[in-house]
Amino acid sequence: xxxxxxxxxxxxxxxxxxxxxxxxxxxxxxxxxxxxxxxxxxxxxxxxxxxxxxxxxxxxxxxxxxxxxxxxxxxxxxxxxxxxxxxxxxxxxxxxxxxxxxxxxxxxxxxxxxxxxxxxxxxxxxxxxxxxxxxxxxxxxxxxxxxxxxxxxxxxxxxxxxxxxxxxxxxxxxxxxxxxxxxxxxxxxxxxxxxxxxxxxxxxxxxxxxxxxxxxxxxxxxxxxxxxxxxxxxxxxxxxxxxxxxxxxxxxxxxxxxxxxxxxxxxxxxxxxxxxxxxxxxxxxxxxxxxxxxxxxxxxxxxxxxxxxxxxxxxxxxxxxxxxxxxxxxxxxxxxxxxxxxxxxxxxxxxxxxxxxxxxxxxxxxxxxxxxxxxxxxxxxxxxxxxxxxxxxxxxxxxxxxxxxxxxxxxxxxxxxxxxxxxxxxxxxxxxxxxxxxxxxxxxxxxxxxxxxxxxxxxx
Amino acid sequence: xxxxxxxxxxxxxxxxxxxxxxxxxxxxxxxxxxxxxxxxxxxxxxxxxxxxxxxxxxxxxxxxxxxxxxxxxxxxxxxxxxxxxxxxxxxxxxxxxxxxxxxxxxxxxxxxxxxxxxxxxxxxxxxxxxxxxxxxxxxxxxxxxxxxxxxxxxxxxxxxxxxxxxxxxxxxxxxxxxxxxxxxxxxxxxxxxxxxxxxxxxxxxxxxxxxxxxxxxxxxxxxxxxxxxxxxxxxxxx
Numbered sequence: 001x002x003x004x005x006x007x008x009x010x011x012x013x014x015x016x017x018x019x020x021x022x023x024x025x026x027x028x029x030x031x032x033x034x035x036x037x038x039x040x041x042x043x044x045x046x047x048x049x050x051x052x053x054x055x056x057x058x059x060x061x062x063x064x065x066x067x068x069x070x071x072x073x074x075x076x077x078x079x080x081x082x083x084x085x086x087x088x089x090x091x092x093x094x095x096x097x098x099x100x101x102x103x104x105x106x107x108x109x110x111x112x113x114x115x116x117x118x119x120x121x122x123x124x125x126x127x128x129x130x131x132x133x134x135x136x137x138x139x140x141x142x143x144x145x146x147x148x149x150x151x152x153x154x155x156x157x158x159x160x161x162x163x164x165x166x167x168x169x170x171x172x173x174x175x176x177x178x179x180x181x182x183x184x185x186x187x188x189x190x191x192x193x194x195x196x197x198x199x200x201x202x203x204x205x206x207x208x209x210x211x212x213x214x215x216x217x218x219x220x221x222x223x224x225x226x227x228x229x230x231x232x233x234x235x236x237x238x239x240x241x242x243x244x245x246x247x248x249x250x251x252x253x254x255x256x257x258x259x260x261x262x263x264x265x266x267x268x269x270x271x272x273x274x275x276x277x278x279x280x281x282x283x284x285x286x287x288x289x290x291x292x293x294x295x296x297x298x299x300x301x302x303x304x305x306x307x308x309x310x311x312x313x314x315x316x317x318x319x320x321x322x323x324x325x326x327x328x329x330x331x332x333x334x335x336x337x338x339x340x341x342x343x344x345x346x347x348x349x350x351x352x353x354x355x356x357x358x359x360x361x362x363x364x365x366x367x368x369x370x371x372x373x374x375x376x377x378x379x380x381x382x383x384x385x386x387x388x389x390x391x392x393x394x395x396x397x398x399x400x401x402x403x404x405x406x407x408x409x410x411x412x413x414x415x416x417x418x419x420x421x422x423x424x425x426x427x428x429x430x431x432x433x434x435x436x437x438x439x440x441x442x443x444x445x446x447x448x449x450x451x452x453x454x455x456x457x458x459x460x
Numbered sequence: 461x462x463x464x465x466x467x468x469x470x471x472x473x474x475x476x477x478x479x480x481x482x483x484x485x486x487x488x489x490x491x492x493x494x495x496x497x498x499x500x501x502x503x504x505x506x507x508x509x510x511x512x513x514x515x516x517x518x519x520x521x522x523x524x525x526x527x528x529x530x531x532x533x534x535x536x537x538x539x540x541x542x543x544x545x546x547x548x549x550x551x552x553x554x555x556x557x558x559x560x561x562x563x564x565x566x567x568x569x570x571x572x573x574x575x576x577x578x579x580x581x582x583x584x585x586x587x588x589x590x591x592x593x594x595x596x597x598x599x600x601x602x603x604x605x606x607x608x609x610x611x612x613x614x615x616x617x618x619x620x621x622x623x624x625x626x627x628x629x630x631x632x633x634x635x636x637x638x639x640x641x642x643x644x645x646x647x648x649x650x651x652x653x654x655x656x657x658x659x660x661x662x663x664x665x666x667x668x669x670x671x672x673x674x675x676x677x678x679x680x681x682x683x684x685x686x687x688x689x690x691x692x693x694x695x696x697x698x
Contacts, residue, residue, distance in 0.1 A: 033529045082547035089540055096533070108533040112540060119544035130548075153492060159499035174496035177488060 034162065036101035039447035040297045044098045044224050046446070047305045050432070051216050051312050052091050054425040058316050059083065059209040061421025065323055069416075079123050079207065086123075087213065090116040097221050103151050103182075104161050106225060110147065114140035114189070117218045121206040129205035136202040139188055139195075143222075146185030153178035163233055171236045179237045182229065189222035192246075192283055193253030196276045200260075203272040208319020211268065215275045215315060216308040223282055227300055231291050243287040250283030251384045258391035267318045267328040267399060271311070274354060274395060277388065278307045281366070284381055288372040297447055299368040302436065305443075306361025309433035310353035316426035317347040324416060333402045335410035342423040344403045349430035351396035356389045361436030514656030516588045523592065524660050528649050532634050535667055539631055542674045546683035553608070553616050553680060560610050568610045575603040583668045587657060593630075593667035600672025605679045620684050623677060630670030634663050 037045070063083070066076040093112035100106045118140060122133035151161070157174035160166055191199040199219070203211050230238055257277030264270040285300050320343045321336055322328045337344040353360040366385050373382035506518050506526065513521035523531050579599035586592030607615060637659055638649045645652055651659050 032526050078547075082543065085543055086540075086547065089536065089543075093533070093536075104527075105530055105533075108530050108537070111537055112533060115537065115540050115544060119540070119547055122544075122548055149489075153496065155501070156496055156498055159501050172497060174492055177492040180488075 033105050034101045035099045036164070037099060039449045040224070040228070040301060041098045042446055042449060043297075043301050043305065043443060044220070045095060047220070047308050048091070048094050048098065048217055051212075051308055051429065054429050055209055055212055055216075055312060055316075056087070057421050058212075058319075058425040059087070061419040061425075062207070062209055062319060062323075065418050065422060075125060079125075083120070083123060083207075083209075086116045086120050087209075090120065090213065090218070094217055094221055098224065101163050102161050103154065103163060103166070107144065107148055107151060110189070110222070110225075111144055113218060113221055114144060117214055120210045121202050121214060123210060124205060124207045126205060128201070132198070132201035132205050135198050139198045143185040143188035146188070147182050148185075150178040150180075150182030150185065153181070167233050175234070176237055179229070179234050183226060186222045186226045186229075187249075190219050190226060191276060191279060192249050193256055193276065193280060194249070196253065196257070196279075199276060200269055200272040203275060204266065204268040208315055208322065211272070211319070212312040212315040215272070216312040219275070219279060220304050220308055223279070223300075223304065227282075227286075227297075230286065231289055231296065235291060240287075246283050247287040247381060250280040250286070251381075253277060253280030253283065254384060254388040255280075255391070258388060258395060261395040262391070262398065265329055265331070267321070267330050267333070268315070270330065270395060270399065271314050271318060274314075274392070275307075275311060277392065278303075278311070278354065281369070281385065281388065284384060285365075285369055287378065288369050288376065288381055290372070290376070295444060295447060298440075298444065299365045299372075301443065301447070302361045302368070302440065303365035306353045306365065306433050306436050309429045309436070310350035310360075310362070313346050313350040313426040313430040313433065316429075317343045317350070320418075320422045320426070323418070323422070324413060330399055330402055333399070335406045335412060336403045338406065338410075338412050339415040340423070342427055344400075346423075346427040346430040347403065348396075348400050349434050350426075351400060353430075353433040353436075354396055355393045359437035360434050361440075362433075364437045364440050512653065514587075514651060514653075514660050517586065517590065517592075519590065520586050520592050520660070520664075524663060525651065525656070528634075528638070532631070532638065532649075535631050535634060535670070538671060538674050539627055542627055542677050545678055545681065549682040551680040551682040551684055553685065564610055568606055568612075571606065572603050575599055575606075579603070579668065579672065580665070583664050584661070586664055587660060593664040593671060596664075596668040597671025598675065600668060601675030601679070604672060604676025608676065608680055616685065618684070623673065623684070626673040627670055627677070630663075630667035633666035637663055 063076060063080045067080065070076055090113060093109045093116065097106060097109040097113065100109055114137075118133050118137045121136060122130050153174045154166070155161060157172050157178065158166065158169050160169065188195045203214050206214060254277050257273050257275070257280060261270045261273035261277060264273060281303055282300055285303070288299075289296050318328060320340060321333065324340060325333065325336065353362040356362040356366040366389065370382040370385055373379055373385070503518070506522060509526070510516070510518060510521055513525040515521040515525065579596040581596075582591040582599060583593060583596035584591075586595070637651075641650050641652065642648055
């Protein structure tokens with residue numbers, strides 16, 4: 001219980017801090033570090049909190065099932081023993097990243113997130129997962145170093161590390177290179193096409209709860225930073241050409257990810273490629289964002305939250321199916337609904353969000369993006385989003401149709417005893433992603449909350 | 461070995477884009493380095509805040525006081541590295557006794573106490589001059605590596621719980637002191653002015669021990685052999 005209680009306690013403390021909101025002297029914020037929350041970061045924290053609680057519950061059910069029927073004695077106990085500390089450090093550093101108000105502090109949290117994510121993805125001990133994890137480690141380090149080089153240039157130019165102060169400085173010569181280096185590093189970590197090559201093997205070969213963590217939370221953290229840098233902190237450096245290129249890469253991701261997803265034979269690889277495609281929409285949002293509008297964060301946050309919940313549910317569901325059927329070859333998954341009805345239902349509902357049907361979070365996000373595309377006379381992005389949704393429907397139905405069909409010769413496996421934690425958490429998240437559109441007004445009110453400060457260190 | 465034929469071909473096709481990308485990056489970086497207008501850094505601000513920081517060395521003041529939160533997270537990175545290494549594999553230490561030469565053994569016996577002394581001296585003087593937890597910790601790690609390569613028989617008998625407690629000593633001390641500051645100064649990590657230098661020294665010593673142990677354990681390469689899973693232990697008792 002202890003590993004669950006500690007981050008919860010941390011969450012409570014950070015909530016108290018948020019309410020108090022310390023004021024700090026100018027000196028402290030130059031040489032010290034401050035933490036900040038505002039609307040977008042609160043929503044990301046909320047997404048992380050909800051997802052992590054369900055993943056934690058699911059992981060408890062998942063590991064107890066595996067330990068009860070081990071494939072190799074002792075292996076799952078070892079996985080369990082290292083899963084908890086790694087996952088809790090990852091969770092803590094994700095929260096740290098969303099609260100950070102200092103570019104170097106962000107680098108340290110990125111490093112913590114990257115290393116713990118790599119160790120988690122290597123946990124399944126299959127050779128394929130270890131190769132994928134090693135590649136993930138190299139990409140993650142390259143991304144971090146690129147980001148660090150960017151910080152070095154920024155510090156040389158402005159002698160500042162604080163985000164709020166960097167927002168106010170005029171663009172200077174070194175800043176463009178720094179901005180480019182930081183952006184490329186973060187894009188590598190977010191797996192933007194064509195830098196996505198590391199993601200599908202790393203996500204598909206990990207243990208089911210780990211896949212959910214990586215797909216739902218880890219890539220979102222670097223995306224959140226990227227969006228904040230482009231539209232909040234360094235908006236003066238952004239040019240329309242750069243936005244167009246990002247949108248183009250996003251389009252590539254949507255099509256390449258969807259088509260690859262359609263070609264996969266294994267369910268987890270299909271879901272992993274769908275992550276590549278769904279991340280593409282987040283980047284198509286770049287040329288469609290108008291920072292004059294107060295709610296310019298809303299489409300990407302809706303997309304990120306909807307995808308986070310839905311993708312977690314899908315990976316959890318595929319994990320539960322894998323534990324029962326012992327494989328995840330899509331063509332041989334007929335009739336699963338007979339013995340895992342809740343899981344299959346959760347998978348289908350999560351698919352609704354990926355397709356972008358109302359009232360899901362994906363629908364709200366895509367609706368706003370398409371609306372912006374036509375309003376700004378950039379209708380081609382709207383077409384891309386619609387075609388992408390069509391492809392998403394195709395790859396979701398490819399699995400769902402198999403799960404529901406019951407040909408006469410179907411072999412129905414006897415349902416194994418398993419804890420409720422294996423089936424209900426994915427359903428909860430899937431339903432949450434479905435009704436996210438209805439909850440959007442509450443998200444708007446959180447988004448408009450004003451900024452609070454917490455300082456750490458520094459002379460008071 | 462069917463990949464034998466395809467491998468060189470693939471290498472050639474990648475060579476050109478790699479050369480283009482690297483030279484482009486090189487040009488961009490050198491252009492930036494030449495054109496950048498330097499702002500001079502924060503040395504003056506740090507210097508002016510130094511008297512209140514509890515450390516005479518500006519490096520220590522920045523590491524443990526002004527940006528102590530970053531250092532706490534960096535110590536966590538180090539802990540994470542050993543956690544990751546232990547999760548992946550076992551250490552390949554020889555289980556049987558190997559005869560090490562008498563010269564090596566007596567050298568190691570002379571050196572180890574001296575190295576520990578130097579390590580703690582570096583930590584001690586870190587508040588005034590160059591030095592501190594990371595420098596002292598690396599000397600401790602070197603002592604550990606020396607013991608490991610000399611195959612001291614006692615090493616494989618160290619129970620993993622002692623190692624694990626050693627790894628978390630630094631981060632836990634750091635966090636506890638940071639929380640203690642909430643009760644005294646109402647802010648995380650705002651050290652009370654009266655005992656600030658003692659607190660910093662306390663953190664440095666704890667971190668140095670953890671850093672040294674972690675680096676030496678990373679050299680060993682994995683979790684100790686008796687760190688077998690719970691199931692196997694259960695299996696042996698049944």
